[in-house]
Amino acid sequence: MDHSEYRRLVQQYRAEAKQRFADLRARRRERRGKPVAERLEARRAERAEVKAWRAEVKAAEPRRERRARRKGFKAFRRRQHRWIKLTALGVVVALIASVLGSWYHTATRPATEDQAAAREHSLGVADQVMAEGLVLLRNEEDVLPLADREVSVFGVSAATPVFGGGGAGGISSVGAQSLFAALEEAGVDYDRAVRDLYGNYADNGEATTEPYEEPEAGVVDELLPSLKGFFVTSPTEMPVEHLSDAVLSDAREHSDTAVYAVGRAGMEGRDFTPEDLRLTEDERATLEALDATFEHVVVLVNSANAMELGFLEEYESVDAALWIGGPGETGMNAVARALTGEVNPSGRLTDTYAYDIDTHPAVLNTGDFEYTDDGGEPVGRYFTHHLEGIYAGYRYYETFVPEEEYEDVVQYPFGHGLSYTEFEWSDAEFDTDEHTVSARVDVTNTGDAPGREVVQVYYDAPYADGGIEKPATVLGGYAKSDQLAPGETQTVTVAFDTAAMASYDDRDAQAWVLDEGDYGIRLARDVHDTVDSATHAQPERVVIDTDPATGAEITNRFDDARGDLAYLSRGNPDETFPTAPTEDDLRMPDGLLEDDYALEADPDASAPVTGADHGLELADLKGAPMEDPRWQDFLDQLTEDELVALSGNGGYWSVGIERLGVPETTMYDGPASIRDFIGHWTTVAFPTPVVLASTWNDELALEVGRSMGAEAQSYGVDAVYGPSLDLHRSPLGGRNFEYFSEDPLLTARIGAQYVSGLQSQGTVAVIKHFAGNVQETNRAAMGLYVWTTEQAWRELHLRPFEAAVKDGGAHGAMTAFNRVGTTWAGGSEALLTDVLRGEWGFEGFVITDAGIVGQGAHFDARQAVEAGNDMILGLLVDLPGAGSYEQELADYLEQDRAGTLTALRESAHHILFYVLQTNRI
Missing domain, CATH: 2.60.40.10 (Immunoglobulins)
Incomplete structure (x- = not known):
């Protein structure tokens, strides 16, 4: 084969590859809207086809024929993966541009007068939250407040506290006040050698008493403060062998009282195990050393999750314990003042603290459970059984634990908290x-x-x-x-x-x-x-x-989420007590995949009007109710592209439409702090929400919302993703720091006040995660299947959201990754249309959780808008061109124009109503 023939074959095979790729894209467009099982089977067939093609290329003879075929195959592969490379490049470029632009515009200028004033007010409110949220667990012999102002402070958690949690609901820990700075401010004299020892070990792993200085914030910390605190881990205690007899002896001479901090850090995407919430060997060994050395030991519990605290009663010198949760940016100041008595703790626990975490009935069914097919092979679908039903937290312990055994099972009941007075x-x-x-x-x-x-x-x-x-x-x-x-x-x-x-x-x-x-x-x-x-x-x-507020019918909506399971019953506890999933439970129920969304087009439906000219701008509807007939005229003016963009191009913004006077709005993560995730600024980092709930103070929750709303406005933020209204189903929840309580009423009241305060400033609250996001493990892996009773949904998981809508007036909601039974929460008409809007009268927009970074493979944009989920959160930054969900909606328009446009029009109505609730117009 001469060179010219070889070049001709290369061109031929490249042309064939181009056609193959075009055919592949066409087939994939045709499959949109079909059942997931059918789509998965088609993808497997495509992979097999490509694999056979590759084998054919490898077997081709002679060598030049093989090389020509290989070039064609590589051309196909390059086209197949081009979108990934372009998207990745676009994301990188956009991130860099956004970061540099944000730094240029904000890092070099001081805060505005409004920002400074709002921050100053928030700092005062945050201090009050911490002062009222501290829970005095134990105080034998009135060890607290300290008789004098001399202590020795031990523990890596004292050197590097857990200021908040990790993930979207975390806070920036840049500039957070250390415990030692707070002690100094409160006039407490601590042993410097002990402080140096733990500071050096926590900072660089060197157990030395060389003088230690708090490290200054680095360039990255200054430029991207939100990253500091996004990824968190629980402090690892220093091995006790580094705590020498000389150090202990000198510390004992300094004071007869030691303070020991124990910390645990929760984070989005990661749950705890029971073992994580028990003392480690190094922590226990340290406590033994302190018990043998000091007359009094005060323990600071720096954890939002309910730990096993039986150790507080095991050591003779451990006389007092103060729960501090996650103190946020300046909360350590209140901790120090509580040790001296300037602050009298008045917080109460929002969870039950059992001696043994395994006694919580939900623990056995929290974790990594994957369905298998009939042959025992994993199918990539995960589930959790809420077999405890309504008996979560104290509802279980108060119902099923006999009185004579109660004190041996429950250490600190729900609502417990002591005071320095009587x-x-x-x-x-x-x-x-x-x-x-x-x-x-x-x-x-x-x-x-x-x-x-x-x-x-x-x-x-x-x-x-x-x-x-x-x-x-x-x-x-x-x-x-x-x-x-x-x-x-x-x-x-x-x-x-x-x-x-x-x-x-x-x-x-x-x-x-x-x-x-x-x-x-x-x-x-x-x-x-x-x-x-x-x-x-x-x-x-x-x-x-009948709902007394809206007059809507109340009836079962989630019968299919019950499954074929036996739930804990008060009348028959022995036979219904929850057990871990069995081999039979792991086998995928019949028809599970068939319940995935599939497009059902109505051939007789007519498409709504688009692109009309009625001379209306959005400002003309300011203050108008959703049922005002002018809304229909305004919606007629939207084009198909605009409708697709409003729903499909969602991220931390809603798109603007200049010709109709629709402004772009901005949305940022909360709820303890509002942060420009890839920018320079953050608002005040409040104590974690569980600390706010521990105040049991509705008025203070209202003021927190007002303060955060005012700060949001000073930075031009229109909506905040928060508060988070899911429950502490068990102590293992990775985001328990971000949620308020195991109790739905306490969550409902604190949450509703927060929402009301936030929105009083023109900042819209986007309540999340609606509903049932009480486990992080596998939540985004094709949507965790959550099985429980309608009674549990109504009495526990939905009640806080209902209060946020009816009492707080929320105008935004974020759906959860998980499924309600087999239906993705973001695509559940029963949840979003029948209950949220129908029964409760919600008026506003609904957005998905973040379908980015490998999450949300089960999202379907048409399913979402059809069910009442108006916007897809699909991008971190607003990239030029259509996002994947925009493209998906555009493809659905080709398949079912009338149905898709009808759903998009209703979503646009909701989104634009939200825009009018902000201060943009």
């Missing part, structure tokens, strides 16, 4: 009728220090075997007293609707039911410490099948 409760009065339950009590500070008390009210609903599942007790309401001086008395009142004691009957009534019978009403210091009680006699059974 409070006497007297003259309790109860008033109940068909509408309201009210409890009043006089709270008197009988101690020597000013302080605040939390009054909690629980209800015990009547239960009958075989009836609706009900916990033994449920939080009904709470209130926090003012700061009371010694001898001062305040009458504290807690009231809630009688109907709030109803249970959801997902079997018979398929509605909320307030059963006939006696309801115990308890005034309590925590869930297990009753001060006084009364009875509400409910004369008759009441079925609530």
Whole structure:
């Protein structure tokens, strides 16, 4: 074969490769909207075809023929992977340009007057949150506050505290106040050698008492502060052999009191194991050394997740423990002031602390569980069984643990918290009728220090075997007293609707039911410490099948999310107690893949009007309700491309349409701090949300929202991805730092106030993750299948979101990666249209979680907009040209123009209504 023939073959095979690639793209476009199982089978066939082609190329003879064929095959491969390279290059270029541009515009100029004023106010509010959120767990012999101001501080967690959590809900730790700086500011003299030892070890791994200086922020920290704190790990304790007898002896001479910090860091994408939340061998060995050396040891629990704290009772010298959660940017100041007594802790636990984490009924079903096919092969689909049903957290312990065993099982009950002073409760009065339950009590500070008390009210609903599942007790309401001086008395009142004691009957009534019978009403210091009680006699059974706020029908929406499973029952606990998934449980249920989205076009449907000219601009609709007929005229003006862009080009913005007066809006991650992820600025890093909830102070949550909303406005931010309203299903949740509590009422009230405060400033709250994102493991791997009862969805997981909509007025929501049964939450019409908008009356836009960096392979843009999920969060930066979800929607337009345009038009309505709630217009 001469050279000219060889070149002719190369051109021929390259042309064939080009045609093969064109045919491949055409086939893939045709497959959009078909069932996932069919698409996966087609992809496997394509891979087999390419593999056979490659083998054919390798076997070709003679050598020049083989080389010519190989060049054709390589040309195909280059075309096949070109989009990946171009996208990667575009992302890199855009990131670099965005970073440099942000640095140029912000790093070289001081904060504006508005930014400085908003920051100053937020710092004060953040300090109050920390001061009121600290929980005094233990205080034997009144070791706290410190008798003098001399201590020795031990632990790597003291040198490098866990200021927040990791991931989107984390904070920037650049400039965060260290514990030692806070102690100095509070006038506490600490042993310098111990501080140097732990500082050097934490910083560079060298256990030396050479003088240690806090490292200054580096260039990267200054330029990209949001990265500092995005990736976090729990501090690794220094081996005790580095803690020499000489160091301990000198520290004992300095003070007879040691402070020891223990820290655990939660992070997006990663859950804990029970072992992670127990003391390590090095931590235990350190405590043994301190116990043998010091008269008093004070433990700081620097963890948002409920650790096993039985060790606090194992060592004679461990007299006191203070839970500090994640203190944020300046929270260590309040910690130091609490040690001296300037701050009197008034926080209460938002979770149950058991001696053994494995006693939590959800633990066995938290983790990595992958379905297999009939042959036992993994299929790439993951699940979790919420077999505990409604009995999560204290609802389980108060219902199923016998009284005589309770103190051996539960160390610190939900709502527990001590004070430096004493409070006497007297003259309790109860008033109940068909509408309201009210409890009043006089709270008197009988101690020597000013302080605040939390009054909690629980209800015990009547239960009958075989009836609706009900916990033994449920939080009904709470209130926090003012700061009371010694001898001062305040009458504290807690009231809630009688109907709030109803249970959801997902079997018979398929509605909320307030059963006939006696309801115990308890005034309590925590869930297990009753001060006084009364009875509400409910004369008759009441079925609530219509939403009192919206008038919408209430009925079962998630029967298919129950699965063929047995859930924990109060009437039969021995046979229904949760167990870990068995081999049978791992086998994929029949028809599971068939439930994935498939396009069903209506051939008789007509497409809505596009591109009309009615002379309207968006500002003309400012203040107009969603049902205003002018909306339809305005929506008629949108073109197909504009409709596709509004839904498909979502990231940390909504796109603008200049010709119609639609401004672009910006959205950033929250909820503890608002951050330009790849930029120079961050707002004040508040203590983690679990600390805010630990204040049990609704008014303070409102003020946090206002403060963050004002800071957002000073930086031109229109919406914040937060608050996060999922629950602490168990102590293992990687994002428990970002969520408020194991209890839905406490989460609902704190969350609704946060939303209300944020939006009072014109900053829209995007409540997340709707709903059921209570496990990080496998959540984004084709959508974690979450199986539980409708009752559990209603009473636990949905209740905080309902309050955020009805009481907080939220105008934004972010859907979860996980599935509700077999249906992706972001594509669930039952969740987004029937419940969120239909039952609750939500008005605003819904966006997906971040379908980027390998996440969201199960997202389908048409499924999303059809279900009521208006926007896809698909990009970190606004790249030129269409994103993948824009292209997907454009492809759907070709397959079903009428149906796709109808869904996109409704999504545009929601998105543009949100835009009008901001200060952009």
